[in-house]
Amino acid sequence: MSGNILELHDLSAWYREGQNVLSGLSLQLRSHEVVGLIGLNGAGKTTFLKTLSGLHEGFRCDSIRLDGQPASFRSKGFKLSRYTVFTEDDSFQYFTFREYLSYVAAAYKKELPDVTELVRGFHFEDYTDALLKDLSTGSKKKAFLIAAFALERPLLLLDEPVNGLDFQSTEYLYRLIAGYKEHGTVLFSSHILESITLTSDRVLVLEEGKIRRSFEGGAINAADIREALHDENEL
Numbered sequence: 001m002s003g004n005i006l007e008l009h010d011l012s013a014w015y016r017e018g019q020n021v022l023s024g025l026s027l028q029l030r031s032h033e034v035v036g037l038i039g040l041n042g043a044g045k046t047t048f049l050k051t052l053s054g055l056h057e058g059f060r061c062d063s064i065r066l067d068g069q070p071a072s073f074r075s076k077g078f079k080l081s082r083y084t085v086f087t088e089d090d091s092f093q094y095f096t097f098r099e100y101l102s103y104v105a106a107a108y109k110k111e112l113p114d115v116t117e118l119v120r121g122f123h124f125e126d127y128t129d130a131l132l133k134d135l136s137t138g139s140k141k142k143a144f145l146i147a148a149f150a151l152e153r154p155l156l157l158l159d160e161p162v163n164g165l166d167f168q169s170t171e172y173l174y175r176l177i178a179g180y181k182e183h184g185t186v187l188f189s190s191h192i193l194e195s196i197t198l199t200s201d202r203v204l205v206l207e208e209g210k211i212r213r214s215f216e217g218g219a220i221n222a223a224d225i226r227e228a229l230h231d232e233n234e235l
Helices: 045-052 076-081 097-107 116-121 137-151 167-182 193-199 222-229
Strands: 004-016 019-030 034-038 059-066 082-085 155-159 185-189 202-207 210-216
Touching: 004 045, 019 045, 019 185, 019 210, 034 045, 034 167, 034 193, 045 082, 045 155, 045 185, 059 076, 076 082, 082 137, 097 137, 116 137, 116 167, 137 155, 137 167, 167 185, 167 193, 193 222, 202 222, 210 222
Parallel strands: 034 185, 034 202, 082 155, 155 185
Antiparallel strands: 004 019, 004 059, 202 210
16 A cells, blocks of 8 residues: 545535535545445435546535645546546447547547457457447446556546446456556445455445445455445345
């Protein structure tokens, strides 16, 4: 570990002012770790990731630091440091995967990466030249995941990354997430307990807009996380 890549203090977010979805949320993400974010439906997981990605306007945060330096979610440096895959994404519909990869590589100021292994791992060989709009939900998710892991950004944000994937691709994704620490930090949300317990160095429990509990290392187990969520039937 080499310090924190991201530090947030007192983040609040809303869709209608006065009705906070996130309230007083603070956290630190260490460099080169995998952090799972879990919470019941409506806890604010997607809102949190949208805010970090600069896509949510209704927010306030007392302090944002990236690699120890003051930052903002929409600054150029922050944007170049992170990449987000949302659970559903209908952008770039008239791009093929290869066109999309070329576009984002240029946007992130990187040479076009070799994605041969990632394409093979996700069984995506037959779809690299198809328009994104013509792909199934699962195949579209694979396209964005391949780009995400190929770009190797210091901060990788994944919103429900398992949704829509077949069994083999899910197993492959778990290995990719666990191995990403070589390149940077992963923060991912999930309502699937297995994905959290198999891959995370830390687990954060989001409840009523705040991080209420955290689990780390050997303390990460399904029973205790279920108990923390107050609803064993949800997971």
